[in-house]
Amino acid sequence: MNNLLNRRDLLKLAGMGVAVFVSGTTVRAGGSSQKENESFYFVQLSDTHWGFSGPNINPDSQGTLKKAVAAVNALDERPDFVVFTGDLTQTTDDPRIRRDRMAEFRDIVSQLNVKSVRFMPGEHDASLDRGEAYQEFFGDLHYTFDHRGVHFISLDNVSDPSGSVGDKQLLWLQSDLKQMKKDARIVVLTHRPLFDLYPEWDWATRDGSAVIDVLLQHPNVTVLYGHIHQEHHHMTGHILHHAAKSVMWALPQPGSLPRKAPISWDPAEPYRDLGFRNVEAKVAEAQYEIEEFPIVRGQ
Amino acid sequence: MMKRLITYAMMVGALTGISMVGRSTAREMRTDEQVVRITASTFQFQPSTITVKKGVPVTLELISEDRHHGFKLADFNLRADLKPGVVERIRFVPDKAGRFSFICDVFCGDGHEDMSGTLIVLEESIRP
Numbered sequence: 220m221n222n223l224l225n226r227r228d229l230l231k232l233a234g235m236g237v238a239v240f241v242s243g244t245t246v247r248a249g250g251s252s253q254k255e256n257e258s259f260y261f262v263q264l265s266d267t268h269w270g271f272s273g274p275n276i277n278p279d280s281q282g283t284l285k286k287a288v289a290a291v292n293a294l295d296e297r298p299d300f301v302v303f304t305g306d307l308t309q310t311t312d313d314p315r316i317r318r319d320r321m322a323e324f325r326d327i328v329s330q331l332n333v334k335s336v337r338f339m340p341g342e343h344d345a346s347l348d349r350g351e352a353y354q355e356f357f358g359d360l361h362y363t364f365d366h367r368g369v370h371f372i373s374l375d376n377v378s379d380p381s382g383s384v385g386d387k388q389l390l391w392l393q394s395d396l397k398q399m400k401k402d403a404r405i406v407v408l409t410h411r412p413l414f415d416l417y418p419e420w421d422w423a424t425r426d427g428s429a430v431i432d433v434l435l436q437h438p439n440v441t442v443l444y445g446h447i448h449q450e451h452h453h454m455t456g457h458i459l460h461h462a463a464k465s466v467m468w469a470l471p472q473p474g475s476l477p478r479k480a481p482i483s484w485d486p487a488e489p490y491r492d493l494g495f496r497n498v499e500a501k502v503a504e505a506q507y508e509i510e511e512f513p514i515v516r517g518q
Numbered sequence: 519m520m521k522r523l524i525t526y527a528m529m530v531g532a533l534t535g536i537s538m539v540g541r542s543t544a545r546e547m548r549t550d551e552q553v554v555r556i557t558a559s560t561f562q563f564q565p566s567t568i569t570v571k572k573g574v575p576v577t578l579e580l581i582s583e584d585r586h587h588g589f590k591l592a593d594f595n596l597r598a599d600l601k602p603g604v605v606e607r608i609r610f611v612p613d614k615a616g617r618f619s620f621i622c623d624v625f626c627g628d629g630h631e632d633m634s635g636t637l638i639v640l641e642e643s644i645r646p
Binding site for chain 2: 309311342377381382419420421477478
């Protein structure tokens with residue numbers, strides 16, 4: 220919590236050459252020397268929880284994901300790809316319903332007008348069956364891909380219901396990073412925070428510090444994650460961690476209430492605190508500019 | 519005699535599947551030790567509120583009635599895996615007063631997020 224970044228901190232980061240766009244706040248740094256072809260951008264959506272039902276939390280639970288898809292398709296510039304950082308579906312004990320929800324989710328997001336969509340599991344998708352159904356629909360639980368000079372690593376810290384990455388995956392990560400140049404541009408995508416954001420609410424990864432220790436060996440690493448249903452920025456060493464808003468419901472700031480509980484729907488401001496983000500990757504500078512978007516314009 | 523008691527306690531533990539977390543031995547037991555049994559089931563702890571005294575040792579006896587759950591009391595850096603049929607014991611001495619949340623930290627289903635409780639630690643009464 221001590222490392223929670225406020226606006227002043229973000230401005231300091233900007234002064235250090237780290238660029239962050241936050242909720243429309245213009246916080247840029249790094250100069251304008253980059254060439255257009257060195258930059259690209261992608262969209263992060265998170266915690267869509269398809270199958271959730273709770274009229275007091277989101278009375279439009281059947282429509283919000285579709286609105287988010289439409290909002291992404293309406294962006295002025297088409298992103299290179301879209302990534303969903305977990306909790307695609309709401310959990311259920313019934314394996315058949317789980318698969319139904321995954322099929323429905325997949326159908327809805329197939330309407331995204333982008334060349335590529337990347338997925339990763341959240342605990343709602345994968346913890347009860349250790350990712351069995353998830354893999355049937357979306358493939359590997361962890362993987363890497365490269366895109367225009369950036370090495371993306373999708374880490375699974377949810378298929379183990381204790382919220383761990385595990386020794387086997389940690390070795391896989393170490394092996395992958397050994398093949399990378401020291402100054403490689405690396406973006407880690409994961410669901411739960413890798414650091415102890417607020418363990419009292421289980422906002423942590425049990426062996427996340429071991430993962431961070433490995434990542435710290437590389438100077439250009441940024442982490443994008445979900446799980447906490449709100450925008451949040453944090454630094455561990457030189458690594459910036461950015462949490463994304465949820466598409467389905469918002470959660471309170473860490474520790475701000477005695478108990479963690481979804482924020483109630485406000486009819487006066489529907490879809491408030493829900494959204495998605497654009498991430499502009501400036502490869503040459505190893506900088507990432509984040510711009511938050513609402514589900515419905517005007518929010 | 520004490521050695522025999524400890525041996526007996528270890529045998530009972532082995533036979534009943536009781537496991538120990540923390541530094542608990544029969545030799546350290548105090549007469550005023552607070553022993554609290556908590557059962558975990560989907561998706562609640564029972565009791566969900568427990569009250570103890572600061573400075574007085576506490577032993578939590580934790581057991582799951584159905585599936586794999588977790589118990590995490592972050593403010594005291596305590597946790598345990600709770601599996602059906604196995605009693606986990608956590609012994610600690612609360613060194614601060616207040617209200618502290620404990621949660622299930624093993625994802626267990628649709629009500630997992632609601633599976634929490636409160637530990638109330640009262641200031642220890644002044645002894646004569």
